[in-house]
Amino acid sequence: MKRTKKRTGIDRSLILIANVILGVILAVYFTPLMFSDTFHFNSTDYAQYVGGIAGPLAALVGFIYVYLTFLGQQRQLDEQRKRMDKEEASREFGEYLSLWYEFRSGVTYSWDKSTGSKALDSFWSNVKGSVQKDAEVQSFDINQADSFEGSLQKHLFESSFNKNSGQLEKFLRMIYPLLEIAERGGLESRLRFLENLLTDSEKALLIYAATFLDQNESAISLFRSGFCSRLPEECLISPDHRKLIF
Incomplete structure (x- = not known):
């Protein structure tokens, strides 16, 4: 239970970080357009400005979501493994219980x-x-x-x-x-x-x-x-x- 809560907390933290970075990317993209009097960029300079800052940030967001996908898949595998272990344990339990019950009688x-x-x-x-x-x-x-x-x-x-x-x-x-x-x-x-x-x-x-x-x-x-x-x-x-x- 604690491990599940911890993983959920990690997921939420990563999503929050990704959202903050997306907000920064949007600010980088729209700020020169909204304050064109302050930012005197031609189209080439504007592209270099956005690409130089927003590009690495977008790559980081992509990495975060790939990592979140990996965590989700790993969690599904763990849950599947636990279900299989529980089913195997349940089968073993039933076999031993039958033997014990027969002996006790x-x-x-x-x-x-x-x-x-x-x-x-x-x-x-x-x-x-x-x-x-x-x-x-x-x-x-x-x-x-x-x-x-x-x-x-x-x-x-x-x-x-x-x-x-x-x-x-x-x-x-x-x-x-x-x-x-x-x-x-x-x-x-x-x-x-x-x-x-x-x-x-x-x-x-x-x-x-x-x-x-x-x-x-x-x-x-x-x-x-x-x-x-x-x-x-x-x-x-x-x-x-x-x-x-x-």
């Missing part, structure tokens, strides 16, 4: 025999409770990232849910590309769709893993710009974690 949690998104909801409930319990038993500050990261790592990736099958890792490795593609392609509507598709527990799993363990820059950038920011506090391990995340 097959996720299982042996602890309560739940499947799909319910399995992830149940899993996150247990992880959150386990980290909170560790904080009480081990007496660490649950509001300090470097204090609870070890407990979070243990319960997320070393639990029976994930240790053998790696289901959470696959879940995350399929979501991360979705976030990167959407951010790169400016697919805001697709991000909103994904945000609505995720359950609150799935959002919490994504947020905690990406922010505190994987430190995924694309995900962290999106969280800080508002993605998943409406996550209820009861889904956080601690309410104070909101200011660490968003």
Whole structure:
């Protein structure tokens, strides 16, 4: 947006300069005619006078309009390239989303025999409770990232849910590309769709893993710009974690 405004400002400045030069050319042309008593030019002198001054100025005006045409063509090419990139990103997003959705439907949690998104909801409930319990038993500050990261790592990736099958890792490795593609392609509507598709527990799993363990820059950038920011506090391990995340 800023770049577009800057380009528009450049165009306007160049057009203003061209118009001022055209005004000067007209003044050079008509002044000797209007004040013939002051300017005693014969036809040859008048032609040399106008040509010597107005000629270079007219060439400069021509150059400015050629440059403006070049800027317009360059802008059209940039916009066309952006549209193509966005279309490609949208296609990639759709492919990854289908793969992720298919994988999620097959996720299982042996602890309560739940499947799909319910399995992830149940899993996150247990992880959150386990980290909170560790904080009480081990007496660490649950509001300090470097204090609870070890407990979070243990319960997320070393639990029976994930240790053998790696289901959470696959879940995350399929979501991360979705976030990167959407951010790169400016697919805001697709991000909103994904945000609505995720359950609150799935959002919490994504947020905690990406922010505190994987430190995924694309995900962290999106969280800080508002993605998943409406996550209820009861889904956080601690309410104070909101200011660490968003």
